[in-house]
Amino acid sequence: MKAKQAKKQDDPTQGDSWTYVAVDRETKLAPAHYVGQRSQQDTENFLMQLRRSTNVDRPFQVSTDGWGAYRYGVPFALGSNFNFGMLVKQ
Secondary structure, eight states, X not given: OOGGGOOTTSOTTSSOOEEEEEOOTTTXXXXXXXXXXXXXXXXXXXXXXXXXXXXXXXXXEEEEESOTHHHHHHHXXXXXXXXXXXXXXX
């Protein structure tokens, strides 16, 4: 069921869910993935999982969509040794 169609009495664990996936551009392996809501907390959970599964001491590139939680979440979780870009569709 879509979240916009949910009623108050419906189970809050049902509804929209998002799949967060990190893909290494060279190997095409997925070092981290997470399924959850499109929320600040779930975004942070995914980014911390990504931090634990990568070598943040080595320079790398991060590209995301325009979701606002990434703007501050990516630098906080991954430090400063990366290039970060957001693709915003208009």
